[in-house]
Amino acid sequence: MMSRKKAGICIAAAVLATLVLAAGSETTSAPDRKAAVTTKPGYIGVVLAGRSVELAPSLEGELLSVSVELGQDVSKNQIIASIDAQPIRQELVIARAEVQRMLVQLSRAITVLKEAERRYNRIKSLRDDGVESEDELERARLAVDVSWLDIEVAKASLDEQWERLVQLRQKLADTEITAPFAGTVAARYLDPGARVGPRTPIVRLISADDLLIRFAVPESELEGIRKDAAVMAHIEVLNTSVAGTIRRIAPELDYASGRLVVEAQLDQQEAARRGIKPGMAGRVRINDHP
Numbered sequence: 001m002m003s004r005k006k007a008g009i010c011i012a013a014a015v016l017a018t019l020v021l022a023a024g025s026e027t028t029s030a031p032d033r034k035a036a037v038t039t040k041p042g043y044i045g046v047v048l049a050g051r052s053v054e055l056a057p058s059l060e061g062e063l064l065s066v067s068v069e070l071g072q073d074v075s076k077n078q079i080i081a082s083i084d085a086q087p088i089r090q091e092l093v094i095a096r097a098e099v100q101r102m103l104v105q106l107s108r109a110i111t112v113l114k115e116a117e118r119r120y121n122r123i124k125s126l127r128d129d130g131v132e133s134e135d136e137l138e139r140a141r142l143a144v145d146v147s148w149l150d151i152e153v154a155k156a157s158l159d160e161q162w163e164r165l166v167q168l169r170q171k172l173a174d175t176e177i178t179a180p181f182a183g184t185v186a187a188r189y190l191d192p193g194a195r196v197g198p199r200t201p202i203v204r205l206i207s208a209d210d211l212l213i214r215f216a217v218p219e220s221e222l223e224g225i226r227k228d229a230a231v232m233a234h235i236e237v238l239n240t241s242v243a244g245t246i247r248r249i250a251p252e253l254d255y256a257s258g259r260l261v262v263e264a265q266l267d268q269q270e271a272a273r274r275g276i277k278p279g280m281a282g283r284v285r286i287n288d289h290p
Helices: 004-036 086-128 134-174 268-273
Strands: 043-049 052-055 061-066 079-083 176-178 183-188 203-206 211-218 230-235 240-249 259-266 281-286
Touching: 043 230, 079 203, 086 134, 211 240, 211 281, 230 259, 240 268, 259 268
Parallel strands: none
Antiparallel strands: 043 211, 043 281, 052 203, 061 079, 079 176, 183 203, 211 259, 230 240, 230 281, 240 259
């Protein structure tokens, strides 16, 4: 019969052999699992609106109304919001009154000039006949010159007040914020009653019918990247693909990533039909790209 010591040695050897065989089995099977993992072709990209703008007033004031909601489609030149125009209307009343006063002043100056010229011509005729003196003729000539000066001053004042009136009319028009293009409201930031100014966006508007996809190409794969090249964008969340064309290429590589940013315009009809929206992620494959 085998001694306990020998039996222990045999058991230990058997356990060690089992572990070695198990380790060998795992080692040989690992490459098979790695081989099963495949890298998806193309470049990761994100769908963007071709045009996007944050709308803010060009002057300061109280936000009177916001006439659109999140997700609402708007047409070009549609009123998006308005700010309180009452202070500007009051200034307009004063400006119109000043323009009217300047017109009256200019009209009076013209009347005075005409009278001064008639008097000068009369005295000049009498002087030619030897009835009036040269001093009297000189005073009449001076009166004409002064009248012309009064007209120039009145006209300059009228021009100044008219320019102010034009500026106020433009400010009044600027109290209404309108859509610069047809699109969709992507964000609404404020409600009526807020204090706004040129640095205070009220809504963000995007073009719903002009989509592009932006992606980055590594430096080692730049060969063949050119404008007007055809691409295919696969939108993973929708499991659908849409064709596109490269429209813009960055003039330099991104320093941090070493990649070149590229933008491709998507086929708009197909993108709309397939429900593709800005913000969706996808993979871009450039046709005929090595």
